[in-house]
Structure formats: C-alpha cells, structure tokens
Amino acid sequence: MKIKIQTNFIKNKTKKIKIIGEKLIPELAQTAAKKPSQFSEDFSPIFIESGKGAIVKDLENNLLIDTIMGIGPIILGYNHPQVNRAIKDQLNKGIIFSLIHRLEIKLAEKLKTCLPNMDMFRFSKTGADSTSAAIRASRNFTQKEKIISCGYHGWHDWNAIALNKNGGVPQFNKKFIKKVQYNNFEQIADSIDNQTAALIMEPVIFEPPERGYLEKIRKITKQKKVLLIFDEMWTGFRLNLGGAQKYFNIEADLACYSKAIANGMPISVLAGKRNIMKSLNKKSFFYTTFGGETLSIAAAIKTIEFIKKNNVCQKLNENGNKMIKEINNIFILNNLNFLKIVGYGSRSILNIKTEDPLLVKTFIHQEMLKNGILWNGIINLSYSHTKKHFNKIYDSFNKIAKSINLKGIKNLRSEIKGKKIKKLVI
Ligand SMILES: Cc1ncc(COP(=O)(O)O)c(C=O)c1O
Numbered sequence: 001m002k003i004k005i006q007t008n009f010i011k012n013k014t015k016k017i018k019i020i021g022e023k024l025i026p027e028l029a030q031t032a033a034k035k036p037s038q039f040s041e042d043f044s045p046i047f048i049e050s051g052k053g054a055i056v057k058d059l060e061n062n063l064l065i066d067t068i069m070g071i072g073p074i075i076l077g078y079n080h081p082q083v084n085r086a087i088k089d090q091l092n093k094g095i096i097f098s099l100i101h102r103l104e105i106k107l108a109e110k111l112k113t114c115l116p117n118m119d120m121f122r123f124s125k126t127g128a129d130s131t132s133a134a135i136r137a138s139r140n141f142t143q144k145e146k147i148i149s150c151g152y153h154g155w156h157d158w159n160a161i162a163l164n165k166n167g168g169v170p171q172f173n174k175k176f177i178k179k180v181q182y183n184n185f186e187q188i189a190d191s192i193d194n195q196t197a198a199l200i201m202e203p204v205i206f207e208p209p210e211r212g213y214l215e216k217i218r219k220i221t222k223q224k225k226v227l228l229i230f231d232e233m234w235t236g237f238r239l240n241l242g243g244a245q246k247y248f249n250i251e252a253d254l255a256c257y258s259k260a261i262a263n264g265m266p267i268s269v270l271a272g273k274r275n276i277m278k279s280l281n282k283k284s285f286f287y288t289t290f291g292g293e294t295l296s297i298a299a300a301i302k303t304i305e306f307i308k309k310n311n312v313c314q315k316l317n318e319n320g321n322k323m324i325k326e327i328n329n330i331f332i333l334n335n336l337n338f339l340k341i342v343g344y345g346s347r348s349i350l351n352i353k354t355e356d357p358l359l360v361k362t363f364i365h366q367e368m369l370k371n372g373i374l375w376n377g378i379i380n381l382s383y384s385h386t387k388k389h390f391n392k393i394y395d396s397f398n399k400i401a402k403s404i405n406l407k408g409i410k411n412l413r414s415e416i417k418g419k420k421i422k423k424l425v426i
Pocket of ligand 1 (some may be wrong): 126127128129131150152153154155202231232233258312
C-alpha cells in the first residue's frame with residue numbers, strides 16, 4: 001500500500017458516524033486509549049477501517065503507518081496471511097463446541113515449550129480475566145488476602161479500587177491492595193506482611209529493572225511465602241517468546257498473558273505452577289463460556305509458531321533498539337534535551353519533560369499524521385515494520401525536531417490544528 005499524504009482526516013463520513021456514535025457509545029470508545037480525546041480531536045482520524053502489515057486505512061481512505069498496533073496485540077502485522085489462514089480453516093469447522101476441543105490441549109503444549117517453568121494453563125478472553133484469576137488463585141492457595149501491585153492490571157474490582165476512576169467499586173477493596181512503584185524494592189519489602197497473598201507486577205514497564213531488583217523480589221517473596229505473579233500482558237510474546245520470565249531469568253509462580261499472543265484475536269492465558277493451578281480449579285471458581293473458543297486458540301497456536309520460527313521477538317528488539325537510538329540522536333542533534341525515548345526495543349515511549357508535555361505531544365502527533373504516521377507517544381513494533389517504515393519514521397522525527405527547534409516550544413500552540421490531547425485519567 002502506498003502512503004499518500006493527506007491532511008484531512010475528518011470528512012463527512014467520519015463526522016456523520018461520530019455524531020451517531022456519540023449518542024450511543026459513551027465517549028465513543030471501548031477502551032480508554034482509543035477515545036478521540038486521546039488524539040487531537042477535530043484533526044486526527046477517529047475510525048480505522050482496515051489494516052495490512054503495518055499500514056492502516058482510516059475511514060476517509062488515508063493510509064498511515066501504524067505505530068500503536070491495536071494497543072499491543074498486532075505483533076506480526078494486520079491481516080497476517082498465516083494467522084488468517086489458521087482462523088479461516090478453523091472457522092470452516094466451527095467456532096465453539098459442546099465438548100472440549102483438542103486445540104486447547106495443543107495450545108497448552110505450545111505454551112509449555114515457551115514457558116518451561118509453568119506447568120498448567122487456563123484460557124480466557126481478556127487480560128483482566130487472567131490477572132483476576134491469578135489474584136483469586138493466589139488468595140486461595142495462600143489463604144491470605146492482601147495484594148501488592150505494581151503496574152496496571154485491568155478493570156476488575158480488586159485492581160480498579162486503586163485507580164482514579166473507581167466509582168462503583170466497593171470501598172472495602174481498598175484495604176486489600178497496596179500499590180508500589182517500579183524499581184522501589186524497599187517499598188515492596190516494607191509492604192509485605194503476614195496477610196500478603198501475592199505481589200502482582202509488570203516485570204518491566206518502560207524503565208528497565210535496576211540491577212538485582214527482580215532477583216531481590218523473587219527472593220523476598222519466596223522467603224515470605226508470597227506468590228509472585230508476573231503480569232506479562234505487554235512483555236509476553238514480545239520481549240521474548242518466554243516473556244520476561246525467560247528474558248530476565250526469573251521464575252514467577254503465576255503469569256498472565258494476552259495482547260500479542262494471538263496477533264489480535266481475543267484470548268488470555270493464566271499460567272502457573274501445578275499445585276497452585278490445581279488448587280484454583282479444585283477450590284475456586286474461574287469458568288467462562290468462551291474460554292475454549294477455537295478461532296482465537298488456532299490464532300494463538302499459529303502466532304506462537306510464527307514468532308518462534310522467525311525469531312520475531314529478537315528481531316523486534318533489535319529493530320526497536322536501533323530505532324530508539326536513531327530518534328534520540330535526532331533529539332540530541334536538534335538540542336531538544338527535553339525529549340527522550342525510553343523502553344525496550346519492541347515497546348517504547350517518548351518522555352517529554354516540559355511545562356506542557358501534552359502540547360508538545362499533540363504537535364508531534366499532528367505532524368506525524370501529516371507525514372503519514374499514526375503515532376501517539378508509545379511505539380509498539382510489529383514484525384511488519386520494515387526498513388522503509390523506519391526510514392519514514394526517522395524522516396518525520398527529523399522534520400519535527402527541526403521545526404520544534406526553530407519555532408520554540410512556547411510557540412507550538414498556534415501550530416495545533418485540532419484540540420490538545422487530553423491527559424488520560426484511568
Ligand atoms: C499490563 C496490563 N495488564 C492487564 C491489562 C488488562 O487487559 P485487558 O484490557 O485485556 O483486560 C492491560 C491492558 O492494557 C495491561 O496493559
């Protein structure tokens with residue numbers, strides 16, 4: 001697909017559907033990161049119609065290089081022929097059945113080869129399903145109730161009480177969760193008491209773990225009989241085929257996966273040690289109708305096979321690390337020391353250290369769009385991002401950096417065509 005530069009993303013079709021949608025769907029979106037307010041409203045595209053590889057087509061037929069990739073799931077690229085084939089082949093046989101399907105066992109076998117220290121697996125649909133099941137498993141297994149949490153883990157009560165938007169969540173949940181900051185080991189050590197069932201954490205968010213941080217966590221959780229749950233929603237099948245456990249050589253007791261595992265099909269996995277998983281099934285309740293839905297399972301099997309065969313994670317990290325270096329160099333060369341990309345190769349974020357970071361973000365987002373790139377601060381790489389796409393990304397950052405340098409950040413406001421991106425409150 002050839003990228004044709006267009007600057008009109010809001011035409012009649014978009015306007016019309018937006019008006020209808022706003023009456024029917026609060027804030028138009030099913031997930032916070034897709035809300036129009038998270039882009040430059042009245043300028044940015046609102047609806048995507050289709051995708052192929054790393055390119056998406058918006059409702060007005062603009063083609064854009066996507067750097068968001070469905071907020072993580074699209075690890076191989078949109079409309080991936082081999083994953084599509086696996087889904088279609090299974091579709092011809094049926095979607096969900098009245099008995100167990102053998103593909104469930106096949107996926108569990110595949111997972112076992114990627115995650116050798118995990119013994120048993122359960123499938124569900126969303127990331128929040130799997131983290132909530134992990135919390136239940138840990139409470140059941142330890143017969144304790146308190147949770148220490150580092151990172152975001154989904155919309156269910158036990159976690160949502162600690163969010164800003166916690167209306168409707170019974171307040172008693174508050175006494176069971178303690179949030180800690182990444183790379184603050186002392187805070188974790190101080191938070192553990194004899195009622196702590198588990199520490200659930202994103203093994204890495206963007207900031208790399210300090211030397212010994214994860215090892216110290218593993219040691220203290222073992223000593224204090226607190227289960228260590230890795231929320232690998234992002235790191236799973238992205239940082240490494242074996243996720244952060246393999247990458248950092250740290251064995252968790254339970255681990256949760258979703259996003260990249262099936263290149264966009266809705267499936268999540270709870271993985272764990274045999275005794276914990278058996279106890280969960282024996283004493284607790286974690287059952288859901290679509291847990292054994294076979295199209296997603298077929299897609300997961302194919303995605304995992306493809307990732308393995310093509311060394312996808314390694315390539316993404318190599319490409320991404322190179323990209324981070326290139327872009328940061330551009331910022332340095334243009335004296336923009338308030339801009340820096342941090343993270344790991346396949347997932348990185350632009351840190352903006354100015355008085356009004358959202359203004360700068362909006363300007364960059366807008367200019368990237370003008371250059372044919374859908375960018376919103378975080379770059380989630382896929383196997384479909386090629387040299388050509390990277391060059392285009394560098395080219396755009398080059399132009400934007402020069403422009404910010406020339407204009408000065410104070411003068412960016414008058415350059416913004418739509419609305420400023422709003423702070424994401426969750
Ligand atoms: C680290 C992490 N855990 C859990 C979740 C929840 O996943 P889901 O939105 O599929 O319920 C997310 C979602 O973005 C996430 O980033």
